[in-house]
Amino acid sequence: MPHSPTSNRLIPLAVYFASAFILHLIWEVMQMPLFESGDAPFLSTFWMCFKATATGDMLFMLTLFLTVVIIHKDLWWLSDSTSYSHPGTWIIQVIVGALLAVSFELWAVHVVNRWVYASMPVLPIIGVGLTPLLQMTLIPIASTLFSWKILKHE
Structure with missing residues (x-):
């Protein structure tokens, strides 16, 4: 059965968010020892990381995705191979991602004391984790x- 145009558009979208979820979860688990509760039992640490990924990280990914939507004026920019050669696709994700990370870390660490760095490398001047x-x-x-890659190999 052939794919409809909508399902072809959904594949890169699903890959974008699924790969983001998996990568963020792995990253969260790997960086946990750099925080002060990083020596907690694995199951509780994993659960904290899972919740952080499912809520905060994926909200940030949605924000980044929608920012690129605005640049391309196209909800389906992931399905358009020309969007990958557009510098804005890449640059805006790095800039907005960095701004989100810095602002959230400043709030979480220095305003509400949501978590504390232990052996986290910290950026000088701004005081947020690397x-x-x-x-x-x-x-x-x-x-x-x-x-x-998925789009090119469909």
Whole structure:
């Protein structure tokens, strides 16, 4: 049975968000020892990471996705192979991802004391963790690349 145009558009979208979820979850678990509750039992640590990924990280991914929608004026930009050659596709995800990470970390660490860094490498001057910043700049790019690979090999 042939795919409809809508289902062909949904495949890169599903890959984008599914790969983002998996990568964020792995990242959250891997960076947990850098925080002060990082030595908690694995199941409770994993559950905290799962909730952080399902709520915060995926909300940030949706924000990034919609920001690129605005740039391309196209909800289905992931299905348009020309969007991958547009510098805005890549640059805006890095810039907005970095802004989201820095602002959220500043709020979480310095305003509401939601978590505390233990051995986290911290960026001088702004005082936020390096790994959350890298997480919100690298994973969106990786998810976009995965979507592009799926589109090219359909």
